[in-house]
Amino acid sequence: xxxxxxxxxxxxxxxxxxxxxxxxxxxxxxxxxxxxxxxxxxxxxxxxxxxxxxxxxxxxxxxxxxxxxxxxxxxxxxxxxxxxxxxxxxxxxxxxxxxxxxxxxxxxxxxxxxxxxxxxxxxxxxxxxxxxxxxxxxxxxxxxxxxxxxxxxxxxxxxxxxxxxxxxxxxxxxxxxxxxxxxxxxxxxxxxxxxxxxxxxxxxxxxxxxxxxxxxxxxxxxxxxxxxxxxxxxxxxxxxxxxxxxxxxxxxxxxxxxxxxxxxxxxxxxxxxxxxxxxxxxxxxxxxxxxxxxxxxxxxxxxxxxxxxxxxxxxxxxxxxxxxxxxxxxxxxxxx
Amino acid sequence: xxxxxxxxxxxxxxxxxxxxxxxxxxxxxxxxxxxxxxxxxxxxxxxxxxxxxxxxxxxxxxxxxxxxxxxxxxxxxxxxxxxxxxxxxxxxxxxxxxxxxxxxxxxxxxxxxxxxxxxxxxxxxxxxxxxxxxxxxxxxxxxxxxxxxxxxxxxxxxxxxxxxxxxxxxxxxxxxxxxxxxxxxxxxxxxxxxxxxxxxxxxxxxxxxxxxxxxxxxxxxxxxxxxxxxxxxxxxxxxxxxxxxxxxxxxxxxxxxxxxxxxxxxxxxxxxxxxxxxxxxxxxxxxxxxxxxxxxxxxxxxxxxxxxxxxxxxxxxxxxxxxxxxxxxxxxxxxxxxxxxxxxxxxx
Numbered sequence: 001x002x003x004x005x006x007x008x009x010x011x012x013x014x015x016x017x018x019x020x021x022x023x024x025x026x027x028x029x030x031x032x033x034x035x036x037x038x039x040x041x042x043x044x045x046x047x048x049x050x051x052x053x054x055x056x057x058x059x060x061x062x063x064x065x066x067x068x069x070x071x072x073x074x075x076x077x078x079x080x081x082x083x084x085x086x087x088x089x090x091x092x093x094x095x096x097x098x099x100x101x102x103x104x105x106x107x108x109x110x111x112x113x114x115x116x117x118x119x120x121x122x123x124x125x126x127x128x129x130x131x132x133x134x135x136x137x138x139x140x141x142x143x144x145x146x147x148x149x150x151x152x153x154x155x156x157x158x159x160x161x162x163x164x165x166x167x168x169x170x171x172x173x174x175x176x177x178x179x180x181x182x183x184x185x186x187x188x189x190x191x192x193x194x195x196x197x198x199x200x201x202x203x204x205x206x207x208x209x210x211x212x213x214x215x216x217x218x219x220x221x222x223x224x225x226x227x228x229x230x231x232x233x234x235x236x237x238x239x240x241x242x243x244x245x246x247x248x249x250x251x252x253x254x255x256x257x258x259x260x261x262x263x264x265x266x267x268x269x270x271x272x273x274x275x276x277x278x279x280x281x282x283x284x285x286x287x288x289x290x291x292x293x294x295x296x297x298x299x300x301x302x303x304x305x306x307x308x309x310x311x312x313x314x315x316x317x318x319x320x321x322x323x324x325x326x327x328x329x330x331x332x333x334x335x336x
Numbered sequence: 337x338x339x340x341x342x343x344x345x346x347x348x349x350x351x352x353x354x355x356x357x358x359x360x361x362x363x364x365x366x367x368x369x370x371x372x373x374x375x376x377x378x379x380x381x382x383x384x385x386x387x388x389x390x391x392x393x394x395x396x397x398x399x400x401x402x403x404x405x406x407x408x409x410x411x412x413x414x415x416x417x418x419x420x421x422x423x424x425x426x427x428x429x430x431x432x433x434x435x436x437x438x439x440x441x442x443x444x445x446x447x448x449x450x451x452x453x454x455x456x457x458x459x460x461x462x463x464x465x466x467x468x469x470x471x472x473x474x475x476x477x478x479x480x481x482x483x484x485x486x487x488x489x490x491x492x493x494x495x496x497x498x499x500x501x502x503x504x505x506x507x508x509x510x511x512x513x514x515x516x517x518x519x520x521x522x523x524x525x526x527x528x529x530x531x532x533x534x535x536x537x538x539x540x541x542x543x544x545x546x547x548x549x550x551x552x553x554x555x556x557x558x559x560x561x562x563x564x565x566x567x568x569x570x571x572x573x574x575x576x577x578x579x580x581x582x583x584x585x586x587x588x589x590x591x592x593x594x595x596x597x598x599x600x601x602x603x604x605x606x607x608x609x610x611x612x613x614x615x616x617x618x619x620x621x622x623x624x625x626x627x628x629x630x631x632x633x634x635x636x637x638x639x640x641x642x643x644x645x646x647x648x649x650x651x652x653x654x655x656x657x658x659x660x661x662x663x664x665x666x667x668x669x670x671x672x673x674x675x676x677x678x679x680x681x682x683x684x
Contacts, residue, residue, distance in 0.1 A: 106460050113461040120428060121461050125452050131417070132453065135425015142381055142407065142431045149425070162448070165415035169422060172413065328459050329519035331497035331545060331593050 003214045003246065006221035010287055013221055018289060019298065021063055021220060025055040025277050026302040028079045031088060032251075034306050035078065035095060039255035043313075044095045048109040049076040053250040056276035057182050058083035060223025061150060061245075065231050070118050070136045070149040072129035074182070076249070077122030080152060081112040084119040088305050089312035098316035105319040120149070127157035127166075130179055134166040137175035137234070148176040148234040150227065156187030158201040164208070167242065171208045176234030178227060179205070181244045182217065188253045189261045205242035217245030218276040221283070248274070359533040363395045365504035366470075366525065369511035370397060370434060372539045374404055377432060380515055381408040383419060384436030384470075393438055394472055394530050416445035420469065424453045427467040432515055440471035440524055441484045454520040455495030464518040468511070473500065474526035474564050475614050475651055475662060483651035485615030490522045491592040491624070497545050498591040500524040502566040504534040506589050509543025517545065526564045548595035550602070554584035557672050558602040560625055561612035562588040565663070568644075569612050572668035583672060591621055599625065600632045607638040608675040614662055617645040638678075642671040 010018065032050040039048050051058070058079035062071060073080040081091055086102055094101025095109045102114050113121040120136055123129040133151025140147045157163050158181050170177040181201045185192060198204050205212040211233070215226045223245060230241035248270040252259050284290035325332075360368065374380045381404075382397055388411045391398030401409040412419050416437055423433040437443055443450060450469065458464045475483045491498045499514065499521055501507045507525065514521040537543075551566055552573050559569040566587045573583035584602050588595065603609055609629055613622040622643045629641055647661035 103461055106462075111460045113463070115428070115461070115463050120425075121457070123453075125448055128421075128448060128453060131421025131449060132425045132428065134418070135422045135427070136429050137425070138422045138433075139426035139429020139431045142379065142426060142433075143429065162417040162421070165413070165418040166421055168413055169415065169418040173410070327462065329495045329497065330464075330517060331519055331521075332494065 003216055004222055004226060005216040005219050006225060010221060010283070013224060015289070017063070018284060019294070021059050022277075022280055022284065022290070023298050023302060024059045024083055025220065025280065026299055027088065027305055028055045028058065028082050029277060030302045030306045031082060031092070031309070032078060034310060035092065036251060036255050038310070044109065044255075045097050046108055047254050047256070048078075048095060049254050050251045051076050051079040051249060053270065053276070054079055054182065054184060054217070054247045056220035056223055056280065057217045057245050057247050060220040061180060061227045064224045064227025065148065065150060068118060069147050069231065070120050070133060072120045072133040072136070072149070072151045073112070073122030074126070074129055074152050074154055074157070075110045075122065075124050076154070077112060077152070078109070081114070081119050081122065084114070085117050086112065086114045086119055088309040092309040093313040093316045096313045096316070097318070098313055099319040100312065100316040127153050127160040127163040129153060130157065130163055130166050134170050134175060134177050137170065137177040137240070138173065140176055141173070146235050148178060148231045150178040150180055152180050152182050154187065155181060155183040155185070155192035155196070155201065157181070158183075158192075158204070159187070159196060167205060167208050167210070167240070170240040171210045174237065174239035177240040178230045178234060179240060179242045180227075181242075182247060183244055184247050184249045186249070186253070186261065191261070200244060202242065202244035205244070208242075210240050210242055212242035212244070214244045214246060217247035218274045218279060220276060220280050359535050360504055362504050362507055362525065362529045362532045363398075365508040365536045366396045366511055367391075367398055367400065368536060369508040370515070371400055371403065373512055373515040374400065374408060377515070379431040380434065381410065381431065382434045382436060383410040383412050383422060385412055385414055385438060387411055387436060392436055394525070396436065396470065396525070416442050417449055420446035420449035420454065423467045423469070424449055424457070424465055427465045428457065428463055432466050432468075434468045434470060434515065437469060437471040439482050440473040440486050441482055443469070443471060443486060450490070450496075450520075451493055455493045458519060459495060465520050466518050467520045468514045468523055469520065470523040470525065472527050472530075473524035474528060475646065475658070476527035477653075477655070477658070479653045480650035485620070485646070487524065487591050487615055487621050488619055488624070491621065495520065496592065497521045498524065499545060499589065500526070500563040500591055501589050502526075502529065502551075502563055502587050504532065504536050506543050506549065506587075508536040509541055510545060510589065513542045513545050516542075521545065524563070528564050543589065546590050546593040546595055548598040549587045549589055550584065550598065551587040552583065552585040554582040554606070556582045556606060557608040557610065557675060558584045558586060558599070558606045559610045559612060559668065559672065560586045560588065560599055562591060562621070565612040565614055568663060568665050568668050571665045572672065575665065575669055576672055581672065581676065594625070594628060596628045596632060599629060603629055603633040604636045607636055609637070609641040610644060610668065610671045610675055611641060612644045612663060612668055614646045616648045617643065618648045620645060639675045642675050644668050644671045
């Protein structure tokens with residue numbers, strides 16, 4: 001299967017926004033590094049899953065959508081949420097379990113959501129986020145809206161039955177869904193290629209009768225083009241598209257994990273030759289859109305944003321315990 | 337799927353009431369309620385298997401396909417996970433999906449979508465999920481995998497409401513309320529009541545979710561039940577009346593939230609209670625009902641509460657075996673006589 005990468009130039013991208021894409025990627029990288037450290041210091045109850053190395057996937061995908069389009073995530077979704085424009089302080093406060101978190105401390109790292117910004121939840125159940133996106137796409141059809149929905153899942157999710165049941169339903173009903181397999185090589189600690197039959201996830205998806213492509217997920221421009229094309233297709237009634245984005249996570253499955261299932265060498269190879277931020281910087285520099293000073297300014301700005309977020313999360317109050325049983329459903333009276 | 341069950345459905349009808357011609361069947365009551373809500377609100381739509389042409393395996397949406405078209409009566413692949421996920425996402429999108437699972441047993445195939453998604457999203461994300469999941473429930477025939485009683489499973493999941501009506505009137509009134517609510521409702525319709533007839537309300541009459549109904553007034557004993565159990569309880573009450581026993585029958589209609597006020601008010605008057613539930617005994621709805629009574633009306637009880645339930649078994653195929661594990665009218669009569677007797681009782 002062909003792996004789609006972008007060409008040498010940046011034709012077809014919104015050039016004025018490219019430096020903002022870079023800023024988003026720098027912010028996500030910094031956020032994840034700091035959040036990982038804070039988790040190890042015991043600040044994040046229940047731990048978290050960092051997506052360091054996967055920044056191009058989130059930024060390219062979200063930039064390929066309209067701002068009112070819908071994204072649903074996985075257990076590893078800080079990058080999706082930040083790319084979707086959720087406030088950095090609100091996301092970090094949510095990880096901390098503070099009242100100012102994006103969902104008031106009810107969700108935590110794996111359950112970030114902001115419906116007004118089109119983030120329809122990150123999901124702790126493998127493959128489940130795709131179902132939310134598929135249903136969201138159906139809702140748009142029933143309402144006659146032209147919004148599309150993009151559902152992320154991982155290479156681990158690609159081996160659950162429900163993912164394919166969702167893809168099939170979207171295909172037969174021609175829903176405006178973009179099913180995105182974020183293939184970061186490992187399903188928790190198992191190399192996905194060792195537990196995945198067939199040529200590739202994308203090849204498997206093609207059997208459901210929808211366009212399916214493998215994309216270089218370290219290339220933000222390639223991801224952007226693939227998602228934009230899929231979104232246009234969905235918006236115009238053309239039905240769903242399947243994308244397998246090939247990427248890599250530098251850290252373990254979760255913070256503090258002792259990694260025995262891969263070599264340091266492997267990580268170093270990805271970091272030195274395929275890092276999505278470095279590749280994008282090189283690209284922008286070649287095109288004369290970025291110089292070292294600009295990069296420094298943007299890097300510092302990202303660090304400052306995350307520093308502010310840490311302060312915000314640290315200083316934020318805990319949720320009021322008397323509200324713990326509220327908002328379960330209209331059918332429930334005060335949690336009893 | 338349940339070929340044999342469908343073939344036997346006609347036979348079961350013989351066992352079902354047909355009264356005035358103005359009355360409608362349990363299934364038709366559902367269809368009327370859904371149709372009225374689909375006319376009232378264009379975001380209400382139905383999805384499931386075999387709905388458009390056939391109208392569902394119990395005629396529960398018969399005629400709606402022709403009336404509303406394929407965008408609002410959607411035939412889906414046989415994937416309960418995909419059906420419920422589609423409903424959850426569409427509900428989050430601000431529409432009002434009604435997902436039809438045919439048989440409640442098939443909900444096991446969508447347990448994540450129901451339990452981890454639909455039930456929890458308002459709490460986790462502050463976003464309500466106005467989703468109704470309908471299925472046929474209760475024990476009839478069709479064996480161990482078409483007759484599971486999932487009432488306690490779903491009632492035990494914070495975020496869900498569970499409805500299980502007995503009368504056509506309540507079927508219609510409750511589905512209308514469910515389709516106007518903001519949170520997920522599991523709507524269980526007993527197989528043996530499919531063709532049962534009775535009057536229904538007009539398009540403005542709703543039945544509140546969470547409200548029980550006193551099906552029969554009485555003064556000596558309270559018999560609490562729901563769904564098909566209300567028929568056993570009512571028949572038992574009529575038989576007992578001939579011996580001068582005045583039994584009050586409460587039809588719960590909703591299992592979560594449970595209308596304990598109505599139960600307790602009755603128990604405080606009668607002082608004696610029998611709970612009838614055809615589901616397996618252990619950890620069932622009957623246990624929860626008994627506990628609620630004990631918490632709120634213990635000092636009003638003249639005798640321990642009795643349970644008449646199904647056995648703690650899967651459901652067998654053979655009618656001879658089936659009859660041996662399900663509660664009967666005679667079991668209810670016997671239990672009532674026991675709680676009416678004075679003095680200490682042997683535990684059953």
